[in-house]
Amino acid sequence: xxxxxxxxxxxxxxxxxxxxxxxxxxxxxxxxxxxxxxxxxxxxxxxxxxxxxxxxxxxxxxxxxxxxxxxxxxxxxxxxxxxxxxxxxxxxxxxxxxxxxxxxxxxxxxxxxxxxxxxxxxxxxxxxxxxxxxxxxxxxxxxxxxxxxxxxxxxxxxxxxxxxxxxxxxxxxxxxxxxxxxxxxxxxxxxxxxxxxxxxxxxxxxxxxxxxxxxxxxxxxxxxxxxxxxxxxxxxxxxxxxxxxxxxxxxxxxxxxxxxxxxxxxxxxxxxxxxxxxxxxxxxxxxxxxxxxxxxxxxxxxxxxxxxxxxxxxxxxxxxxxxx
Amino acid sequence: xxxxxxxxxxxxxxxxxxxxxxxxxxxxxxxxxxxxxxxxxxxxxxxxxxxxxxxxxxxxxxxxxxxxxxxxxxxxxxxxxxxxxxxxxxxxxxxxxxxxxxxxxxxxxxxxxxxxxxxxxxxxxxxxxxxxxxxxxxxxxxxxxxxxxxxxxxxxxxxxxxxxxxxxxxxxxxxxxxxxxxxxxxxxxxxxxxxxxxxxxxxxxxxxxxxxxxxxxxxxx
Numbered sequence: 001x002x003x004x005x006x007x008x009x010x011x012x013x014x015x016x017x018x019x020x021x022x023x024x025x026x027x028x029x030x031x032x033x034x035x036x037x038x039x040x041x042x043x044x045x046x047x048x049x050x051x052x053x054x055x056x057x058x059x060x061x062x063x064x065x066x067x068x069x070x071x072x073x074x075x076x077x078x079x080x081x082x083x084x085x086x087x088x089x090x091x092x093x094x095x096x097x098x099x100x101x102x103x104x105x106x107x108x109x110x111x112x113x114x115x116x117x118x119x120x121x122x123x124x125x126x127x128x129x130x131x132x133x134x135x136x137x138x139x140x141x142x143x144x145x146x147x148x149x150x151x152x153x154x155x156x157x158x159x160x161x162x163x164x165x166x167x168x169x170x171x172x173x174x175x176x177x178x179x180x181x182x183x184x185x186x187x188x189x190x191x192x193x194x195x196x197x198x199x200x201x202x203x204x205x206x207x208x209x210x211x212x213x214x215x216x217x218x219x220x221x222x223x224x225x226x227x228x229x230x231x232x233x234x235x236x237x238x239x240x241x242x243x244x245x246x247x248x249x250x251x252x253x254x255x256x257x258x259x260x261x262x263x264x265x266x267x268x269x270x271x272x273x274x275x276x277x278x279x280x281x282x283x284x285x286x287x288x289x290x291x292x293x294x295x296x297x298x299x300x301x302x303x304x305x306x307x308x309x310x311x312x313x314x315x316x317x318x319x320x321x322x323x324x
Numbered sequence: 325x326x327x328x329x330x331x332x333x334x335x336x337x338x339x340x341x342x343x344x345x346x347x348x349x350x351x352x353x354x355x356x357x358x359x360x361x362x363x364x365x366x367x368x369x370x371x372x373x374x375x376x377x378x379x380x381x382x383x384x385x386x387x388x389x390x391x392x393x394x395x396x397x398x399x400x401x402x403x404x405x406x407x408x409x410x411x412x413x414x415x416x417x418x419x420x421x422x423x424x425x426x427x428x429x430x431x432x433x434x435x436x437x438x439x440x441x442x443x444x445x446x447x448x449x450x451x452x453x454x455x456x457x458x459x460x461x462x463x464x465x466x467x468x469x470x471x472x473x474x475x476x477x478x479x480x481x482x483x484x485x486x487x488x489x490x491x492x493x494x495x496x497x498x499x500x501x502x503x504x505x506x507x508x509x510x511x512x513x514x515x516x517x518x519x520x521x522x523x524x525x526x527x528x529x530x531x532x533x534x535x536x537x538x539x540x541x542x543x544x545x
Binding site for chain 2: 009010012013015016017019020021022023026027030034193195197198200201202204205206208209212218219222223224225226227228251252253254257260261263264
Protein backbone atom coordinates (compact mmCIF):
# COMPACT_ATOMS: atom_id res chain seq x y z
CA UNK A 1 0.00 0.00 0.00
CA UNK A 2 2.91 2.31 -0.58
CA UNK A 3 1.90 5.64 -1.96
CA UNK A 4 -1.46 5.65 -0.20
CA UNK A 5 -0.79 9.17 1.13
CA UNK A 6 -3.39 11.58 -0.17
CA UNK A 7 -2.10 14.35 -2.44
CA UNK A 8 -3.80 16.94 -4.59
CA UNK A 9 -3.53 14.85 -7.76
CA UNK A 10 -5.27 11.98 -5.98
CA UNK A 11 -7.90 14.35 -4.57
CA UNK A 12 -8.66 15.67 -8.07
CA UNK A 13 -8.83 12.10 -9.38
CA UNK A 14 -11.19 10.96 -6.61
CA UNK A 15 -13.46 13.89 -7.43
CA UNK A 16 -13.49 13.01 -11.15
CA UNK A 17 -14.13 9.28 -10.53
CA UNK A 18 -16.93 10.24 -8.12
CA UNK A 19 -18.56 12.38 -10.81
CA UNK A 20 -18.12 9.61 -13.38
CA UNK A 21 -19.81 7.04 -11.16
CA UNK A 22 -22.62 9.40 -10.21
CA UNK A 23 -23.42 10.76 -13.67
CA UNK A 24 -23.48 7.24 -15.06
CA UNK A 25 -25.75 5.90 -12.29
CA UNK A 26 -28.27 8.76 -12.02
CA UNK A 27 -30.03 8.08 -15.36
CA UNK A 28 -30.46 4.42 -14.36
CA UNK A 29 -31.80 5.47 -10.98
CA UNK A 30 -34.28 7.75 -12.74
CA UNK A 31 -35.38 4.88 -14.99
CA UNK A 32 -35.92 2.65 -11.94
CA UNK A 33 -37.88 5.30 -10.05
CA UNK A 34 -39.96 6.00 -13.17
CA UNK A 35 -40.84 2.32 -13.56
CA UNK A 36 -41.81 2.13 -9.88
CA UNK A 37 -43.90 5.32 -10.14
CA UNK A 38 -45.67 4.16 -13.31
CA UNK A 39 -46.40 0.87 -11.56
CA UNK A 40 -47.93 2.85 -8.72
CA UNK A 41 -50.15 4.69 -11.19
CA UNK A 42 -51.17 1.57 -13.07
CA UNK A 43 -51.84 -0.66 -10.10
CA UNK A 44 -51.83 1.49 -6.94
CA UNK A 45 -52.71 -1.33 -4.59
CA UNK A 46 -50.43 -3.81 -6.25
CA UNK A 47 -53.12 -6.42 -6.82
CA UNK A 48 -51.31 -7.88 -9.81
CA UNK A 49 -48.00 -7.98 -8.02
CA UNK A 50 -49.54 -9.63 -4.96
CA UNK A 51 -50.47 -12.53 -7.25
CA UNK A 52 -46.85 -13.44 -7.87
CA UNK A 53 -46.12 -16.90 -6.44
CA UNK A 54 -45.35 -17.20 -2.75
CA UNK A 55 -43.61 -20.56 -3.18
CA UNK A 56 -40.04 -20.78 -1.78
CA UNK A 57 -38.69 -21.78 -5.20
CA UNK A 58 -41.20 -20.31 -7.64
CA UNK A 59 -41.29 -16.96 -5.80
CA UNK A 60 -37.64 -16.00 -6.37
CA UNK A 61 -37.71 -17.55 -9.86
CA UNK A 62 -40.73 -15.45 -10.87
CA UNK A 63 -39.03 -12.34 -9.45
CA UNK A 64 -35.86 -13.15 -11.35
CA UNK A 65 -37.87 -13.59 -14.55
CA UNK A 66 -39.22 -10.06 -14.14
CA UNK A 67 -35.71 -8.88 -15.03
CA UNK A 68 -36.44 -9.76 -18.65
CA UNK A 69 -39.45 -7.44 -18.62
CA UNK A 70 -37.77 -4.61 -16.67
CA UNK A 71 -34.14 -4.52 -17.76
CA UNK A 72 -32.28 -2.28 -15.33
CA UNK A 73 -28.94 -2.52 -13.62
CA UNK A 74 -28.61 -2.64 -9.86
CA UNK A 75 -29.19 1.10 -9.29
CA UNK A 76 -32.47 1.08 -11.17
CA UNK A 77 -33.48 -2.19 -9.57
CA UNK A 78 -33.69 -0.94 -6.00
CA UNK A 79 -36.66 1.43 -6.44
CA UNK A 80 -38.54 -1.23 -8.42
CA UNK A 81 -37.86 -3.87 -5.74
CA UNK A 82 -38.93 -1.37 -3.09
CA UNK A 83 -42.19 -0.87 -4.96
CA UNK A 84 -42.74 -4.63 -5.12
CA UNK A 85 -42.22 -4.90 -1.37
CA UNK A 86 -44.34 -1.84 -0.58
CA UNK A 87 -47.39 -3.12 -2.43
CA UNK A 88 -47.25 -6.43 -0.58
CA UNK A 89 -45.79 -8.67 -3.32
CA UNK A 90 -44.54 -11.98 -1.90
CA UNK A 91 -41.19 -11.49 -0.23
CA UNK A 92 -39.51 -14.25 -2.26
CA UNK A 93 -40.55 -12.71 -5.58
CA UNK A 94 -39.36 -9.23 -4.62
CA UNK A 95 -36.04 -10.54 -3.33
CA UNK A 96 -35.59 -12.73 -6.41
CA UNK A 97 -36.07 -9.65 -8.56
CA UNK A 98 -33.70 -7.54 -6.48
CA UNK A 99 -30.84 -10.03 -6.51
CA UNK A 100 -31.16 -11.81 -9.88
CA UNK A 101 -32.65 -9.26 -12.28
CA UNK A 102 -29.41 -7.21 -12.58
CA UNK A 103 -27.92 -10.23 -14.39
CA UNK A 104 -30.99 -11.96 -15.79
CA UNK A 105 -31.91 -9.33 -18.29
CA UNK A 106 -31.24 -9.21 -22.01
CA UNK A 107 -28.85 -6.26 -21.90
CA UNK A 108 -26.48 -7.85 -19.38
CA UNK A 109 -26.59 -11.28 -20.99
CA UNK A 110 -25.83 -9.80 -24.42
CA UNK A 111 -22.97 -7.73 -22.96
CA UNK A 112 -21.50 -10.85 -21.35
CA UNK A 113 -21.72 -12.71 -24.63
CA UNK A 114 -20.14 -9.80 -26.51
CA UNK A 115 -17.24 -9.62 -24.04
CA UNK A 116 -16.62 -13.37 -23.70
CA UNK A 117 -17.74 -15.20 -26.87
CA UNK A 118 -14.83 -17.63 -26.34
CA UNK A 119 -15.93 -18.69 -22.83
CA UNK A 120 -19.25 -20.51 -23.25
CA UNK A 121 -19.10 -21.76 -19.66
CA UNK A 122 -19.27 -18.17 -18.46
CA UNK A 123 -22.37 -17.44 -20.54
CA UNK A 124 -24.06 -20.40 -18.88
CA UNK A 125 -22.74 -20.08 -15.34
CA UNK A 126 -23.35 -16.35 -14.90
CA UNK A 127 -27.16 -16.52 -15.18
CA UNK A 128 -27.37 -19.86 -13.34
CA UNK A 129 -25.06 -18.65 -10.59
CA UNK A 130 -27.11 -15.50 -10.29
CA UNK A 131 -30.31 -17.54 -9.93
CA UNK A 132 -28.69 -19.70 -7.28
CA UNK A 133 -27.59 -16.61 -5.32
CA UNK A 134 -31.10 -15.17 -5.51
CA UNK A 135 -32.57 -18.45 -4.21
CA UNK A 136 -30.07 -18.66 -1.36
CA UNK A 137 -30.49 -15.02 -0.33
CA UNK A 138 -34.29 -15.17 -0.57
CA UNK A 139 -34.34 -18.30 1.62
CA UNK A 140 -31.88 -16.78 4.08
CA UNK A 141 -33.63 -13.44 4.44
CA UNK A 142 -37.02 -15.07 4.85
CA UNK A 143 -35.70 -16.67 8.02
CA UNK A 144 -35.99 -13.21 9.57
CA UNK A 145 -39.41 -11.87 10.51
CA UNK A 146 -40.41 -9.00 8.21
CA UNK A 147 -40.14 -6.52 11.08
CA UNK A 148 -36.46 -7.40 11.50
CA UNK A 149 -35.84 -7.49 7.76
CA UNK A 150 -37.43 -4.41 6.18
CA UNK A 151 -36.80 -0.75 6.95
CA UNK A 152 -39.44 0.89 9.14
CA UNK A 153 -40.97 3.05 6.39
CA UNK A 154 -41.13 0.22 3.92
CA UNK A 155 -42.63 -2.15 6.48
CA UNK A 156 -45.37 0.34 7.33
CA UNK A 157 -46.28 0.74 3.64
CA UNK A 158 -46.20 -3.01 3.12
CA UNK A 159 -48.46 -3.70 6.10
CA UNK A 160 -51.09 -1.38 4.68
CA UNK A 161 -51.15 -3.22 1.38
CA UNK A 162 -50.85 -6.80 2.54
CA UNK A 163 -53.92 -9.02 2.79
CA UNK A 164 -55.54 -8.71 6.22
CA UNK A 165 -54.59 -12.22 7.30
CA UNK A 166 -50.84 -11.67 6.94
CA UNK A 167 -50.36 -9.24 9.85
CA UNK A 168 -52.05 -8.54 13.13
CA UNK A 169 -53.84 -5.25 13.71
CA UNK A 170 -51.04 -4.07 15.99
CA UNK A 171 -48.38 -4.85 13.39
CA UNK A 172 -50.48 -3.22 10.69
CA UNK A 173 -50.66 -0.01 12.68
CA UNK A 174 -47.14 0.40 13.84
CA UNK A 175 -44.93 -1.63 11.52
CA UNK A 176 -43.78 -3.66 14.49
CA UNK A 177 -44.93 -4.27 17.99
CA UNK A 178 -44.02 -1.47 20.35
CA UNK A 179 -42.87 0.90 17.61
CA UNK A 180 -44.22 4.40 17.19
CA UNK A 181 -47.11 4.62 14.77
CA UNK A 182 -46.24 6.15 11.42
CA UNK A 183 -48.35 9.04 10.12
CA UNK A 184 -51.59 7.84 8.56
CA UNK A 185 -51.31 6.72 4.95
CA UNK A 186 -54.16 6.56 2.53
CA UNK A 187 -55.31 3.32 1.01
CA UNK A 188 -57.56 5.19 -1.10
CA UNK A 189 -58.25 5.56 -4.74
CA UNK A 190 -55.38 5.83 -7.22
CA UNK A 191 -53.42 8.97 -6.37
CA UNK A 192 -53.69 11.88 -8.78
CA UNK A 193 -50.64 12.45 -10.93
CA UNK A 194 -49.36 15.42 -8.90
CA UNK A 195 -49.10 13.11 -5.91
CA UNK A 196 -47.46 10.43 -8.01
CA UNK A 197 -44.93 12.96 -9.20
CA UNK A 198 -44.29 14.10 -5.64
CA UNK A 199 -43.82 10.52 -4.51
CA UNK A 200 -41.42 9.75 -7.35
CA UNK A 201 -39.47 12.93 -6.61
CA UNK A 202 -39.09 11.95 -2.95
CA UNK A 203 -37.97 8.47 -3.94
CA UNK A 204 -35.37 9.84 -6.37
CA UNK A 205 -33.94 12.31 -3.85
CA UNK A 206 -33.71 9.78 -1.03
CA UNK A 207 -32.03 7.15 -3.19
CA UNK A 208 -29.89 9.80 -4.85
CA UNK A 209 -28.57 10.95 -1.46
CA UNK A 210 -27.56 7.37 -0.65
CA UNK A 211 -26.01 7.02 -4.09
CA UNK A 212 -23.90 10.13 -3.42
CA UNK A 213 -22.39 8.47 -0.37
CA UNK A 214 -21.82 5.11 -2.04
CA UNK A 215 -20.16 6.73 -5.06
CA UNK A 216 -17.92 8.85 -2.83
CA UNK A 217 -16.67 5.81 -0.89
CA UNK A 218 -16.17 3.80 -4.09
CA UNK A 219 -14.24 6.65 -5.77
CA UNK A 220 -12.04 7.11 -2.73
CA UNK A 221 -11.16 3.44 -2.32
CA UNK A 222 -10.53 2.68 -5.95
CA UNK A 223 -8.26 5.69 -6.40
CA UNK A 224 -6.22 5.02 -3.28
CA UNK A 225 -5.90 1.23 -3.49
CA UNK A 226 -3.90 0.10 -6.54
CA UNK A 227 -5.86 -2.38 -8.61
CA UNK A 228 -2.82 -4.64 -8.69
CA UNK A 229 -3.42 -5.33 -5.00
CA UNK A 230 -6.52 -7.22 -6.11
CA UNK A 231 -5.02 -8.81 -9.20
CA UNK A 232 -1.68 -9.85 -7.71
CA UNK A 233 -3.30 -12.94 -6.23
CA UNK A 234 -4.56 -13.89 -9.67
CA UNK A 235 -3.49 -17.52 -9.84
CA UNK A 236 -4.07 -18.64 -6.24
CA UNK A 237 -7.38 -20.52 -6.40
CA UNK A 238 -9.05 -19.29 -3.21
CA UNK A 239 -7.32 -15.95 -2.76
CA UNK A 240 -7.97 -14.98 -6.36
CA UNK A 241 -11.70 -15.52 -5.86
CA UNK A 242 -11.67 -13.48 -2.65
CA UNK A 243 -9.63 -10.65 -4.13
CA UNK A 244 -11.84 -10.34 -7.23
CA UNK A 245 -14.90 -10.31 -4.96
CA UNK A 246 -13.35 -7.36 -3.13
CA UNK A 247 -12.58 -5.68 -6.44
CA UNK A 248 -16.22 -6.05 -7.55
CA UNK A 249 -17.33 -4.50 -4.27
CA UNK A 250 -15.03 -1.50 -4.65
CA UNK A 251 -15.25 -0.81 -8.39
CA UNK A 252 -19.06 -0.45 -8.30
CA UNK A 253 -19.67 -0.43 -12.06
CA UNK A 254 -23.07 -1.28 -13.54
CA UNK A 255 -23.85 -4.90 -14.33
CA UNK A 256 -24.49 -3.89 -17.94
CA UNK A 257 -20.81 -3.08 -18.49
CA UNK A 258 -18.92 -5.10 -15.87
CA UNK A 259 -18.18 -7.88 -18.38
CA UNK A 260 -16.21 -5.45 -20.54
CA UNK A 261 -14.26 -4.33 -17.51
CA UNK A 262 -13.55 -7.95 -16.58
CA UNK A 263 -12.27 -8.57 -20.11
CA UNK A 264 -9.31 -6.34 -19.23
CA UNK A 265 -7.99 -8.76 -16.60
CA UNK A 266 -9.67 -12.05 -17.52
CA UNK A 267 -6.39 -13.69 -18.52
CA UNK A 268 -4.64 -12.70 -15.30
CA UNK A 269 -7.06 -14.44 -12.93
CA UNK A 270 -8.52 -17.90 -12.34
CA UNK A 271 -11.85 -18.80 -14.01
CA UNK A 272 -13.51 -18.99 -10.58
CA UNK A 273 -12.32 -15.48 -9.73
CA UNK A 274 -13.62 -14.13 -13.04
CA UNK A 275 -17.04 -15.68 -12.43
CA UNK A 276 -17.02 -14.43 -8.82
CA UNK A 277 -16.41 -10.86 -10.06
CA UNK A 278 -19.34 -11.11 -12.47
CA UNK A 279 -21.66 -12.67 -9.88
CA UNK A 280 -20.96 -10.54 -6.83
CA UNK A 281 -20.91 -7.05 -8.38
CA UNK A 282 -24.54 -7.10 -9.58
CA UNK A 283 -25.77 -8.11 -6.11
CA UNK A 284 -23.63 -5.94 -3.85
CA UNK A 285 -21.14 -3.15 -4.36
CA UNK A 286 -20.48 0.04 -2.42
CA UNK A 287 -23.03 1.91 -4.53
CA UNK A 288 -25.87 -0.58 -4.21
CA UNK A 289 -25.18 -1.31 -0.55
CA UNK A 290 -25.82 2.33 0.22
CA UNK A 291 -29.15 2.06 -1.62
CA UNK A 292 -30.12 -1.06 0.34
CA UNK A 293 -30.54 1.24 3.36
CA UNK A 294 -33.95 2.18 1.88
CA UNK A 295 -35.03 -1.46 1.84
CA UNK A 296 -33.52 -3.34 4.73
CA UNK A 297 -32.56 -3.06 8.37
CA UNK A 298 -28.77 -3.02 8.98
CA UNK A 299 -28.83 -6.61 10.28
CA UNK A 300 -30.49 -7.79 7.08
CA UNK A 301 -27.89 -5.97 4.97
CA UNK A 302 -25.16 -7.79 6.88
CA UNK A 303 -26.96 -11.06 6.19
CA UNK A 304 -27.09 -10.22 2.47
CA UNK A 305 -23.35 -9.47 2.44
CA UNK A 306 -22.49 -12.67 4.32
CA UNK A 307 -24.87 -14.84 2.28
CA UNK A 308 -23.80 -13.62 -1.14
CA UNK A 309 -20.10 -13.64 -0.23
CA UNK A 310 -20.20 -17.24 0.94
CA UNK A 311 -22.28 -18.42 -2.02
CA UNK A 312 -20.05 -16.68 -4.56
CA UNK A 313 -16.91 -17.99 -2.86
CA UNK A 314 -18.23 -21.55 -3.02
CA UNK A 315 -19.25 -21.19 -6.69
CA UNK A 316 -15.84 -19.74 -7.56
CA UNK A 317 -14.02 -22.47 -5.67
CA UNK A 318 -16.10 -25.17 -7.34
CA UNK A 319 -15.34 -23.74 -10.79
CA UNK A 320 -11.62 -23.59 -10.02
CA UNK A 321 -11.71 -27.23 -8.91
CA UNK A 322 -13.40 -28.24 -12.16
CA UNK A 323 -11.40 -26.13 -14.62
CA UNK A 324 -7.92 -25.85 -13.09
CA UNK B 325 -39.79 24.65 2.25
CA UNK B 326 -42.01 22.69 -0.15
CA UNK B 327 -40.03 24.18 -3.03
CA UNK B 328 -36.78 22.62 -1.83
CA UNK B 329 -37.23 19.07 -3.24
CA UNK B 330 -38.25 20.26 -6.74
CA UNK B 331 -35.36 22.73 -6.65
CA UNK B 332 -32.88 19.97 -5.76
CA UNK B 333 -34.29 17.77 -8.55
CA UNK B 334 -34.13 20.66 -11.02
CA UNK B 335 -30.52 21.42 -10.16
CA UNK B 336 -29.56 17.83 -10.84
CA UNK B 337 -31.25 18.20 -14.22
CA UNK B 338 -29.09 21.29 -14.80
CA UNK B 339 -25.97 19.35 -13.69
CA UNK B 340 -26.62 16.60 -16.23
CA UNK B 341 -27.45 19.03 -19.04
CA UNK B 342 -24.41 21.19 -18.27
CA UNK B 343 -22.17 18.11 -18.21
CA UNK B 344 -23.49 17.15 -21.63
CA UNK B 345 -23.31 20.65 -23.16
CA UNK B 346 -19.92 21.62 -21.76
CA UNK B 347 -18.12 18.47 -22.87
CA UNK B 348 -17.52 17.43 -19.25
CA UNK B 349 -18.98 14.03 -20.08
CA UNK B 350 -16.15 13.42 -22.54
CA UNK B 351 -13.84 13.18 -19.56
CA UNK B 352 -16.14 11.03 -17.44
CA UNK B 353 -18.19 8.65 -19.53
CA UNK B 354 -17.97 6.60 -22.69
CA UNK B 355 -19.85 8.29 -25.55
CA UNK B 356 -22.52 5.55 -25.63
CA UNK B 357 -23.92 6.92 -22.36
CA UNK B 358 -24.01 10.61 -23.29
CA UNK B 359 -27.49 10.45 -24.83
CA UNK B 360 -28.79 8.77 -21.70
CA UNK B 361 -27.41 11.57 -19.52
CA UNK B 362 -28.93 14.22 -21.81
CA UNK B 363 -32.34 12.49 -21.69
CA UNK B 364 -32.18 12.13 -17.91
CA UNK B 365 -31.19 15.79 -17.50
CA UNK B 366 -34.14 16.97 -19.61
CA UNK B 367 -36.51 14.63 -17.76
CA UNK B 368 -35.34 15.81 -14.33
CA UNK B 369 -35.71 19.46 -15.29
CA UNK B 370 -39.21 18.95 -16.70
CA UNK B 371 -40.28 16.90 -13.68
CA UNK B 372 -38.97 19.59 -11.32
CA UNK B 373 -40.87 22.31 -13.20
CA UNK B 374 -44.04 20.21 -13.21
CA UNK B 375 -43.66 19.56 -9.51
CA UNK B 376 -43.29 23.27 -8.78
CA UNK B 377 -46.29 24.15 -10.96
CA UNK B 378 -48.71 21.48 -9.77
CA UNK B 379 -48.62 20.91 -6.02
CA UNK B 380 -50.22 17.75 -4.65
CA UNK B 381 -52.90 18.04 -1.97
CA UNK B 382 -51.02 15.61 0.23
CA UNK B 383 -47.23 15.72 0.17
CA UNK B 384 -45.08 12.62 0.57
CA UNK B 385 -42.91 12.54 3.63
CA UNK B 386 -39.23 13.20 2.79
CA UNK B 387 -36.29 12.42 5.03
CA UNK B 388 -35.46 16.03 6.02
CA UNK B 389 -31.77 16.21 5.11
CA UNK B 390 -31.97 14.49 1.72
CA UNK B 391 -33.26 17.40 -0.36
CA UNK B 392 -30.75 19.75 1.25
CA UNK B 393 -27.86 17.33 0.72
CA UNK B 394 -28.85 16.73 -2.90
CA UNK B 395 -29.16 20.46 -3.58
CA UNK B 396 -25.80 21.17 -1.98
CA UNK B 397 -24.14 18.31 -3.88
CA UNK B 398 -25.62 19.49 -7.19
CA UNK B 399 -24.25 22.99 -6.65
CA UNK B 400 -20.79 21.69 -5.72
CA UNK B 401 -20.66 19.35 -8.73
CA UNK B 402 -21.83 22.18 -10.99
CA UNK B 403 -19.20 24.59 -9.66
CA UNK B 404 -16.27 22.17 -9.53
CA UNK B 405 -15.48 20.54 -12.86
CA UNK B 406 -13.40 17.35 -12.78
CA UNK B 407 -9.68 17.76 -13.43
CA UNK B 408 -8.32 14.28 -12.87
CA UNK B 409 -4.66 13.41 -13.07
CA UNK B 410 -4.81 10.71 -15.75
CA UNK B 411 -1.32 9.61 -14.77
CA UNK B 412 -2.40 9.10 -11.13
CA UNK B 413 -5.48 7.22 -12.26
CA UNK B 414 -3.52 5.03 -14.68
CA UNK B 415 -0.81 4.29 -12.11
CA UNK B 416 -3.34 2.39 -10.00
CA UNK B 417 -4.72 0.32 -12.86
CA UNK B 418 -3.36 -2.70 -14.68
CA UNK B 419 -2.71 -2.34 -18.38
CA UNK B 420 -5.75 -3.10 -20.48
CA UNK B 421 -6.29 -6.20 -22.58
CA UNK B 422 -7.00 -4.79 -26.02
CA UNK B 423 -8.20 -7.96 -27.67
CA UNK B 424 -7.76 -8.48 -31.40
CA UNK B 425 -8.72 -5.90 -33.98
CA UNK B 426 -7.18 -6.94 -37.27
CA UNK B 427 -8.49 -4.02 -39.33
CA UNK B 428 -6.35 -1.44 -37.60
CA UNK B 429 -3.26 -3.45 -38.45
CA UNK B 430 -3.73 -2.48 -42.08
CA UNK B 431 -3.04 1.21 -41.44
CA UNK B 432 0.35 2.46 -42.58
CA UNK B 433 2.73 2.89 -39.61
CA UNK B 434 2.62 6.69 -39.52
CA UNK B 435 -1.21 6.62 -39.39
CA UNK B 436 -1.45 4.22 -36.46
CA UNK B 437 -2.72 5.65 -33.20
CA UNK B 438 -1.04 4.88 -29.91
CA UNK B 439 -3.71 2.27 -29.19
CA UNK B 440 -3.13 0.66 -32.60
CA UNK B 441 0.59 0.41 -31.89
CA UNK B 442 0.08 -1.13 -28.46
CA UNK B 443 -2.43 -3.59 -29.88
CA UNK B 444 -0.03 -4.54 -32.65
CA UNK B 445 2.92 -4.98 -30.29
CA UNK B 446 0.90 -7.24 -28.00
CA UNK B 447 -0.42 -9.38 -30.82
CA UNK B 448 2.91 -9.68 -32.63
CA UNK B 449 5.56 -8.74 -30.11
CA UNK B 450 8.63 -9.49 -32.28
CA UNK B 451 10.44 -6.08 -32.19
CA UNK B 452 12.40 -6.89 -35.36
CA UNK B 453 9.20 -6.54 -37.40
CA UNK B 454 8.84 -2.83 -36.68
CA UNK B 455 12.41 -1.50 -36.46
CA UNK B 456 12.76 1.81 -38.33
CA UNK B 457 9.02 2.28 -38.99
CA UNK B 458 7.86 5.90 -38.64
CA UNK B 459 5.62 6.68 -35.64
CA UNK B 460 3.38 9.69 -35.04
CA UNK B 461 1.22 9.32 -31.95
CA UNK B 462 -0.29 11.46 -29.21
CA UNK B 463 -1.07 10.74 -25.58
CA UNK B 464 -0.41 11.81 -22.04
CA UNK B 465 2.81 11.21 -20.11
CA UNK B 466 2.43 8.32 -17.71
CA UNK B 467 4.98 8.10 -14.90
CA UNK B 468 6.43 4.60 -14.45
CA UNK B 469 8.23 4.04 -11.13
CA UNK B 470 11.97 3.44 -11.64
CA UNK B 471 11.76 3.76 -15.42
CA UNK B 472 11.35 6.36 -18.12
CA UNK B 473 7.79 7.63 -18.45
CA UNK B 474 5.58 6.12 -21.14
CA UNK B 475 3.18 7.76 -23.55
CA UNK B 476 -0.32 6.48 -22.75
CA UNK B 477 -4.04 6.66 -23.40
CA UNK B 478 -6.92 5.56 -21.21
CA UNK B 479 -9.53 3.12 -22.48
CA UNK B 480 -13.00 3.30 -20.98
CA UNK B 481 -15.83 0.79 -21.18
CA UNK B 482 -18.29 2.66 -19.02
CA UNK B 483 -16.98 5.56 -16.95
CA UNK B 484 -13.75 6.86 -15.48
CA UNK B 485 -14.09 4.28 -12.71
CA UNK B 486 -13.18 1.46 -15.08
CA UNK B 487 -10.57 3.33 -17.16
CA UNK B 488 -7.50 1.24 -17.91
CA UNK B 489 -4.27 2.49 -19.47
CA UNK B 490 -2.43 1.43 -22.60
CA UNK B 491 1.15 2.68 -22.66
CA UNK B 492 3.97 2.75 -25.21
CA UNK B 493 7.60 2.63 -24.06
CA UNK B 494 9.46 5.75 -25.20
CA UNK B 495 13.18 6.61 -25.30
CA UNK B 496 12.99 10.37 -24.79
CA UNK B 497 15.41 12.68 -26.66
CA UNK B 498 18.76 12.70 -24.83
CA UNK B 499 20.03 15.80 -23.04
CA UNK B 500 16.59 16.99 -22.06
CA UNK B 501 14.63 16.31 -18.86
CA UNK B 502 11.79 13.84 -19.09
CA UNK B 503 8.39 15.45 -19.64
CA UNK B 504 6.09 15.94 -16.66
CA UNK B 505 3.34 13.39 -15.93
CA UNK B 506 -0.09 14.32 -17.34
CA UNK B 507 1.39 16.52 -20.11
CA UNK B 508 -0.26 15.85 -23.46
CA UNK B 509 2.29 15.36 -26.22
CA UNK B 510 2.42 14.63 -29.92
CA UNK B 511 5.51 12.49 -30.43
CA UNK B 512 7.18 11.79 -33.75
CA UNK B 513 10.01 9.31 -34.19
CA UNK B 514 10.79 5.80 -35.30
CA UNK B 515 10.25 2.42 -33.72
CA UNK B 516 13.42 0.88 -32.32
CA UNK B 517 14.54 -2.07 -30.23
CA UNK B 518 15.95 -2.04 -26.70
CA UNK B 519 16.83 -4.60 -24.06
CA UNK B 520 14.38 -4.54 -21.17
CA UNK B 521 14.59 -6.95 -18.24
CA UNK B 522 16.64 -9.37 -20.29
CA UNK B 523 14.43 -9.38 -23.38
CA UNK B 524 14.19 -7.30 -26.54
CA UNK B 525 11.22 -4.98 -26.79
CA UNK B 526 9.97 -2.29 -29.13
CA UNK B 527 10.48 1.27 -28.05
CA UNK B 528 9.51 4.55 -29.64
CA UNK B 529 12.69 6.55 -30.29
CA UNK B 530 11.28 10.05 -29.93
CA UNK B 531 12.75 12.68 -32.25
CA UNK B 532 10.24 15.51 -31.94
CA UNK B 533 7.94 16.39 -29.03
CA UNK B 534 5.14 18.90 -29.40
CA UNK B 535 3.10 19.84 -26.34
CA UNK B 536 -0.62 19.80 -27.24
CA UNK B 537 -3.73 20.74 -25.30
CA UNK B 538 -5.76 17.94 -23.74
CA UNK B 539 -8.00 16.60 -26.53
CA UNK B 540 -11.75 17.16 -26.36
CA UNK B 541 -12.20 13.41 -25.97
CA UNK B 542 -9.25 12.22 -23.89
CA UNK B 543 -10.75 8.76 -23.27
CA UNK B 544 -10.79 6.10 -25.97
CA UNK B 545 -13.51 3.45 -26.33
